[in-house]
Amino acid sequence: MSRMLDVSDDVRAEIGDEEADRLLAGENAPGNYDCTSCRTPGDSGREATSTVLFVGDETAVLAFAHATCIPSQVVPVAEEQLQGAVRSITASQDGSAGDGSPEQAVLGVTSGLVLIEGELQPALVVEPTSAVARPGADAGDEFLPLLAEQGFQPVADLRAMPASLPGWSVLLAAGQLHAVLQPGAAGGTPVAWWQAHRPLQVTDSWRSAANKSQKVLVLAAPVGSIGQQPREDLLRSALDKAAAEGRLVAATLPLAGT
Numbered sequence: 377m378s379r380m381l382d383v384s385d386d387v388r389a390e391i392g393d394e395e396a397d398r399l400l401a402g403e404n405a406p407g408n409y410d411c412t413s414c415r416t417p418g419d420s421g422r423e424a425t426s427t428v429l430f431v432g433d434e435t436a437v438l439a440f441a442h443a444t445c446i447p448s449q450v451v452p453v454a455e456e457q458l459q460g461a462v463r464s465i466t467a468s469q470d471g472s473a474g475d476g477s478p479e480q481a482v483l484g485v486t487s488g489l490v491l492i493e494g495e496l497q498p499a500l501v502v503e504p505t506s507a508v509a510r511p512g513a514d515a516g517d518e519f520l521p522l523l524a525e526q527g528f529q530p531v532a533d534l535r536a537m538p539a540s541l542p543g544w545s546v547l548l549a550a551g552q553l554h555a556v557l558q559p560g561a562a563g564g565t566p567v568a569w570w571q572a573h574r575p576l577q578v579t580d581s582w583r584s585a586a587n588k589s590q591k592v593l594v595l596a597a598p599v600g601s602i603g604q605q606p607r608e609d610l611l612r613s614a615l616d617k618a619a620a621e622g623r624l625v626a627a628t629l630p631l632a633g634t
C-alpha cells in the first residue's frame with residue numbers, strides 16, 4: 377500500500393472502494409503528475425500526494441496535488457455548466473447546433489493553435505450557441521460584459537498574449553481536455569466554468585504546445601462571431617475579424633494536468 381497517496385473518505389465515497397484501493401495499491405497511481413493546485417510537477421512515488429476529484433452529476437475527473445498544497449477532497453462542479461457542456465459536446469459531435477431551447481445558452485469549445493509573437497499558442501475558442509442573458513434578465517447578449525467582469529480583457533488584435541487570469545486554469549488529464557476552472561466563491565476551491573461531459577480530444581500538436589508553454593490562450597466571442605471553422609487559417613481569420621469588430625475577449629490561463 378502506498379503511504380504517499382491520500383484518498384479522503386469523501387473521494388473514496390465517490391469513486392468507490394475498488395478504485396480507491398487500486399489507487400492506493402499503486403495500480404492506478406499517477407506516478408509523475410502536475411499538481412492541480414500549484415501546477416508544478418509531483419511524483420506520487422516520492423512525495424505525499426492528494427487525490428482531488430472534480431465531480432458533477434454525471435462526470436467526474438480525478439486529479440492529483442501535492443499534499444502540502446491541498447488535502448484530498450471532492451470539488452463540486454456546477455450542474456448548470458455541466459449541462460451546458462453536455463449539449464456543446466453533443467452539438468460538436470453531430471455537427472448540428474444542438475436542440476437546446478433558445479433561452480438556454482450552451483458554450484461551444486474548440487481547440488486550435490494560434491500564431492502569436494512568432495509561436496503557435498494552444499488556444500480554446502469559446503462561443504455560446506445563443507445569446508447569454510444576465511441572470512434575471514430576459515433579453516440582450518451579455519456574454520462579453522459578464523466575462524469582462526470576470527477579468528477577461530478585450531482584444532483589439534491578436535499580436536500579443538493577453539494577461540493571465542488569477543485563479544482560473546485549464547484542466548487537461550491524460551491528454552484530454554476536461555474543464556476550464558474558475559475560482560470558487562469567497563476564495564474556495566475552484567469550480568468548473570466549463571466542463572466536458574466526455575473529455576474532449578485535442579491534437580498531439582496542441583497538447584505538446586500546451587505542455588511546453590504550460591498555458592492556454594482562452595478566446596471568447598458572442599454567438600455568431602466565429603462559427604465552426606474547418607481549418608486553423610480560417611479560424612484565425614474569424615478571430616481577427618471578431619477582434620477588429622470589438623467582439624473578442626481573452627485571457628491566458630495556466631495549464632493544470634498534462
Ligand SMILES: [Zn+2]
Pocket residue numbers: 411412413414415416441442445
Ligand atoms: Zn502543488
